[in-house]
Amino acid sequence: MASEMSLQHYKKPLVCTYSGGKDSDVMLELFKRSGIQFEVHHSHTTADAPPTVYHIRKVFRELELIGIKCDIDYHIQSNGKAITMWNLIPVQGIPTRLCRFCCKYLKESGGRDRMVATGVRWAESSKRADTRDTYESVNRNPQNRIRISDEKMLLTDNDDTRRFIEHCQMKAKTVVNPIIDWKDSDVYDFYWNECPSHNPLYKMGYTRVGCIGCPMASKTRWKEFADFPKYKAAYIRAFEKMLEIRTQKGLKHKWKNAQEVFLWWMEDKNVPGQMEMEFMDGDVVVGRQE
Numbered sequence: 001m002a003s004e005m006s007l008q009h010y011k012k013p014l015v016c017t018y019s020g021g022k023d024s025d026v027m028l029e030l031f032k033r034s035g036i037q038f039e040v041h042h043s044h045t046t047a048d049a050p051p052t053v054y055h056i057r058k059v060f061r062e063l064e065l066i067g068i069k070c071d072i073d074y075h076i077q078s079n080g081k082a083i084t085m086w087n088l089i090p091v092q093g094i095p096t097r098l099c100r101f102c103c104k105y106l107k108e109s110g111g112r113d114r115m116v117a118t119g120v121r122w123a124e125s126s127k128r129a130d131t132r133d134t135y136e137s138v139n140r141n142p143q144n145r146i147r148i149s150d151e152k153m154l155l156t157d158n159d160d161t162r163r164f165i166e167h168c169q170m171k172a173k174t175v176v177n178p179i180i181d182w183k184d185s186d187v188y189d190f191y192w193n194e195c196p197s198h199n200p201l202y203k204m205g206y207t208r209v210g211c212i213g214c215p216m217a218s219k220t221r222w223k224e225f226a227d228f229p230k231y232k233a234a235y236i237r238a239f240e241k242m243l244e245i246r247t248q249k250g251l252k253h254k255w256k257n258a259q260e261v262f263l264w265w266m267e268d269k270n271v272p273g274q275m276e277m278e279f280m281d282g283d284v285v286v287g288r289q290e
């Protein structure tokens with residue numbers, strides 16, 4: 001139904017958004033099996049782990065060999081420079097659970113005037129269960145957003161359906177979430193048994209694949225920075241530039257240096273310079289934190 005809507009109202013194939021995670025691999029496999037015409041789109045966040053980037057490249061190469069159009073959005077600005085996590089932080093500040101400006105710039109900017117499919121699922125969070133639906137019309141003003149279930153979509157004389165179709169005709173960004181009601185176990189089952197290739201991060205113990213250091217990942221971030229220490233260094237450099245800019249502008253802040261910003265961001269109660277004890281082969285080693 002979404003494919004027909006896309007071809008009819010947008011005159012273009014439905015877009016399968018792809019992040020390199022299990023949900024998007026599952027959705028992509030369903031697209032391949034459905035026989036519909038589609039394109040695949042990935043938003044380059046610049047903070048994805050290297051195994052995710054390699055996995056995406058491999059999947060896109062294989063899709064292109066069978067004639068499926070794949071696009072990667074590198075978020076190039078009018079001055080020719082790319083927006084990255086590392087140049088956003090100095091200007092925009094620190095990404096947190098409550099302030100996810102990075103998603104707006106690095107993930108949500110694509111798909112204008114297209115109908116796109118995402119791997120959003122109700123099982124991912126109670127907020128998603130309350131606010132998301134199978135079909136959605138995206139508008140900056142939350143009041144003007146329309147969401148509608150599969151069942152309602154089939155009842156064409158329904159008021160919501162009529163409004164939704166009108167929005168679609170107005171070329172708003174329209175979203176379909178084909179696996180919205182899949183449980184985690186459904187996704188894992190299909191992923192491991194039916195999908196042809198897998199992101200290596202799942203075999204490294206990750207259950208979620210996304211930007212390294214994403215504030216939504218909470219405790220997993222320690223493992224991410226242990227596995228990919230260059231990203232920790234990149235965040236600290238970006239925090240350093242952020243502090244320089246704040247100082248130049250005369251803005252007050254509570255941190256002595258970028259390392260402290262990093263620890264605050266990681267919700268670590270320790271501060272640099274504090275004594276720490278490590279146990280190595282039965283010996284106690286006392287040292288200062290970095």
Ligand code: SF4
Pocket residue numbers: 045047095100101102103104106107210211213214215216
């Ligand atoms: S770090 Fe998290 S919030 Fe920021 S772009 Fe990545 S996924 Fe979105």
